Amino acid sequence: MTTNPTVNPTALAAARVSAASATQRWHDFWRGEIGEWIITRGLRIVMVLIAAVLAARFVNWVAQQVTRKLDIGFTESDALVRSEATKHRQAVASVISWVSIVIVGIWVMLQIADILRFSVGGLIAPATVVGAALGFGAQQLVRDLLSGFFIIVEKQYGFGDLVTVTVVASTEASGTVENVTLRVTRLRSADGEVLTIPNGQIVKVVNLSKDWARAVVDIPVSINADLNRVNDVLHQECERAMGNPVLKDLLLDAPTVMGVESIAVDTVTLRMVARTLPGKQFEVGRQLRVLVIRALARVGIVTAADAKVGLVEDDPAVPAAKAALEKTTAAREDTTDAGDTTTDAVQRR
Numbered sequence: 555m556t557t558n559p560t561v562n563p564t565a566l567a568a569a570r571v572s573a574a575s576a577t578q579r580w581h582d583f584w585r586g587e588i589g590e591w592i593i594t595r596g597l598r599i600v601m602v603l604i605a606a607v608l609a610a611r612f613v614n615w616v617a618q619q620v621t622r623k624l625d626i627g628f629t630e631s632d633a634l635v636r637s638e639a640t641k642h643r644q645a646v647a648s649v650i651s652w653v654s655i656v657i658v659g660i661w662v663m664l665q666i667a668d669i670l671r672f673s674v675g676g677l678i679a680p681a682t683v684v685g686a687a688l689g690f691g692a693q694q695l696v697r698d699l700l701s702g703f704f705i706i707v708e709k710q711y712g713f714g715d716l717v718t719v720t721v722v723a724s725t726e727a728s729g730t731v732e733n734v735t736l737r738v739t740r741l742r743s744a745d746g747e748v749l750t751i752p753n754g755q756i757v758k759v760v761n762l763s764k765d766w767a768r769a770v771v772d773i774p775v776s777i778n779a780d781l782n783r784v785n786d787v788l789h790q791e792c793e794r795a796m797g798n799p800v801l802k803d804l805l806l807d808a809p810t811v812m813g814v815e816s817i818a819v820d821t822v823t824l825r826m827v828a829r830t831l832p833g834k835q836f837e838v839g840r841q842l843r844v845l846v847i848r849a850l851a852r853v854g855i856v857t858a859a860d861a862k863v864g865l866v867e868d869d870p871a872v873p874a875a876k877a878a879l880e881k882t883t884a885a886r887e888d889t890t891d892a893g894d895t896t897t898d899a900v901q902r903r
């Protein structure tokens with residue numbers, strides 16, 4: 555048999571009074587100034603901030619999707635380099651993303667000012683002073699934005715271009731464009747360094763991958779070499795270059811021999827040029843130098859510098875080169891022996 559505990563009426567009444575008091579305080583808080591401010595203004599500010607964050611994330615997502623689509627299109631295509639339109643679209647997508655986020659930030663500030671009921675008329679005088687101060691202090695920022703705007707509009711360079719820029723202090727920076735915004739240009743140098751350059755400090759841009767590029771190859775030969783023979787060999791290599799498995803996809807047309815470029819005491823320098831795909835001039839230049847060295851060595855046209863190249867010494871198809879090298883070495887030994895004989899004769903005297 556169980557017995558019910560005795561309930562103290564006084565304690566029960568006190569608990570009811572305490573609960574009613576807490577409920578009343580809760581209602582009084584939300585009916586007070588602070589609660590009313592939270593309901594009428596605070597929640598609106600929170601909703602504006604959430605909407606701004608979502609809008610910024612959406613803009614970034616769209617920009618990433620556009621960039622990814624352009625990258626996938628380039629990867630799946632047969633093109634070896636990006637088209638100028640693709641470079642420009644990627645740069646424009648980056649700029650639009652940056653500008654959209656700035657506009658969202660300005661909209662948030664205006665909405666919060668409207669919710670908090672700031673008097674715009676009362677801010678005119680302070681805004682004038684602040685505007686004058688910013689006008690003097692933010693000149694570089696305005697210059698960067700204007701320069702970036704014209705870089706994008708005039709299509710001076712875009713994502714993936716190989717450029718050399720000269721900044722205000724006459725300092726040059728070279729690299730591949732990784733990002734272009736209205737304020738800065740970001741380059742990746744050949745050493746892997748990331749260079750961030752304000753657009754307002756750029757005074758000259760050399761775009762090495764705009765539409766097409768040119769590979770320039772200088773060929774020094776001995777001044778005693780038969781230049782007609784050398785020209786014939788170079789022209790033959792120019793004709794064969796379009797059939798080379800490596801060069802045929804990189805060249806826009808057959809290389810051209812320009813002729814004698816310079817004359818030194820013991821060498822004559824001939825120049826060969828070739829139009830290539832944008833940004834591929836360095837690779838084409840390296841391949842052409844290898845072909846030229848081999849071709850000249852096969853016909854016995856070789857200098858002391860060429861003889862030291864492993865491609866010539868180790869190539870069994872260039873016996874003329876070896877013969878020329880042996881002849882040069884023998885001539886040097888004869889000269890050395892003659893000098894030793896003269897020295898001995900002087901010492902005997």
